Amino acid sequence: MIEKKRNIIIRYLKSLLETHEHAKSQHSLNEEDLADLITDESIRSLGRSELRQKMHAIHNDMIAREKRRDRLKWILLLVAVFIGVGGFLLIKSIGSKTDAPANIYAAYFEPYPSLFEQKNGNEAPVDSSILSQAMKAYANGQYKLANEAFQIAENQGIDFNQPQRFYRAMSLMSINQTEKAIEILLSLKNEGGGPFEEQVVWFLSLAYLKTNQVDKAKQMLRATVDSTVSHFNRKEMVEVLERLSLN
Amino acid sequence: MMKRAGNRQDYTDEEVVRILRKRSSEEDKVIEYLYTTHYGMIKKLIRSRGGNDQDVQDIFQDALLVFYERVKSDDFKTQAKIGTYLYTVSRNLWVNRLKKNMKLVHDDMREERYPALTLLPKDQLTRAEENAFVKLILNALGDDCKKVLTAAVYLDKSMKAIAQEMGYDNEQIARNKKYKCLQKLKKIIEESIDLTALLNELR
Structure with missing residues (x-):
């Protein structure tokens, strides 16, 4: 498990270094440079992680709002149908009352x-x-x-x-x-x-x-x-x- | 001109870039605006090409991160429309992911209907790898250091702003804190990673 985790981190750092300008001269990279590089990237990763958390919270809010809006749409639709049907029945009932033989x-x-x-x-x-x-x-x-x-x-x-x-x-x-x-x-x-x-x-x-x-x-x-x-x-x-x- | 739509503030592309570049306190609102404004478009893109809701979320957040970092590093051309930019980045990220997963049978997304945009390898680091790395650092670094370093280095905030956010009396304390935290982080890295071995693996 530890080995697997280490491999992931190594893979990450390798791909990271490929992107870095020092990659062109990796042979001249010493331990101090590498430590600095990884430190910088660590902070960058921390920042990304924080930003992702913010976006995750925004996403959850947005989905919750969409759900509320969808629910409201359904409620309004049901109310409209209810009013429509009720109105139709009412008009029909008034109409039929008006034209009832006794009337x-x-x-x-x-x-x-x-x-x-x-x-x-x-x-x-x-x-x-x-x-x-x-x-x-x-x-x-x-x-x-x-x-x-x-x-x-x-x-x-x-x-x-x-x-x-x-x-x-x-x-x-x-x-x-x-x-x-x-x-x-x-x-x-x-x-x-x-x-x-x-x-x-x-x-x-x-x-x-x-x-x-x-x-x-x-x-x-x-x-x-x-x-x-x-x-x-x-x-x-x-x-x-x-x-x-x-x- | 900023407009208010319901509870949300609307921004022009120029305002978005300006606010992100000047490290304004309005940054969070801008990110929320970008997210809620462009999510639907990216959702259509990814869903129409076989992605699920989780894929949409991952790809869009990664694209937004790419945009954010490009703006911060002055590597974003202000003439570009943000919506088009996010669309193109998302499309490329999705194509890359499909290729990686060997899912791409018909690469209809290669059509050059959108401006070409080259993603750097750093834009495509997998989340799993990055998460594992971040967890390793987080466990040892502590919350305050994490906040100070993120604010100072990644978000590029001023020492004055950091001092205010963290409740320090003055900028000097923030500066000292940043230095100590950097040393601490470096030490953690040196202790957790065999740098010599890594260098050898890289050579």
Whole structure:
């Protein structure tokens, strides 16, 4: 082991001397010169060793910084992906909420205006029957009251004409009793709709949307839009169909 | 004009050479600047020619040492670009190492795309040989002597600067210390190496 180490040192010093200007005249090199030479080179080697240590420390710092930077890049990338995906899902969720059938219903449903005639402005009608009271309440926007009056009339077995049945359905839709409204509107449609034939189609479609019967609503709206160029709320029907097609 | 990039100071080539030549206290910052600025380029060079990360580190540090010593000994032409210089030295050191290791099958690095640069044998002393030699000296020399001799001879610092660094009262103490340490080192060498035998081997 000692011999091996000695050989390494000798090899080093030999190669060192080859580089030295004295190498040209090695034959004149005495022990004193050699000692001086090796002393100089020792210091040089010590200096190199110190500089290498500095560079080693710089290298380690640099690699550590690069690693930190790489880690930060990954974190930022993950955050960006997370934000991107989250944002996409959020937008999708907002979009789907906006165009949910119930929301379309809310955007388009308005109770059909009362055609009930009042002789003196807000005064009570001359006909004070329960159906008249129901129609008056409806005209005043008192849909709950109108509905109660319609219910009493129904319980009393009073016959409703087609407009009264239509308004009965309207008052039911206004207080969110949509299923029952659908029954009435459907029966009116089957009978041809009477004076509110076109309105019945529109409101029945909306009622289907409210109860999430989207296919029935689409089918009815599509058939109407395709078969007529002028229809009650045709423009709105097209809009609703477009919004439904986005879902 | 020096610029600051993040926490690191940027230097022009002229400033680097000037600071290294005048033994400025800014030397460490300059070395760090050189290291972090040019490492990537040498990494590409060595990795594209079959070297691994350790090879890159060894070759680049050796090239930087060659540059440092050439600047210190006024043997560096200030017209040369430091990046090109380091690239050329690294390339030559790597070719030499490959040749030594008999790994060089296709010597595509011989193409003269870069300025010719002759490496002196002293630039190519192997690290293992040098390390063994340094360890031998270090074990016997002591830390203070090592610092004083390195600063005075290798780094070429003034006695005033050495006195400040080492906490001596004045330059004369630094000068005396340097002399004593040189004598000590010489003695260590005379005691550890059979100079007569070495001379005979050399002749």
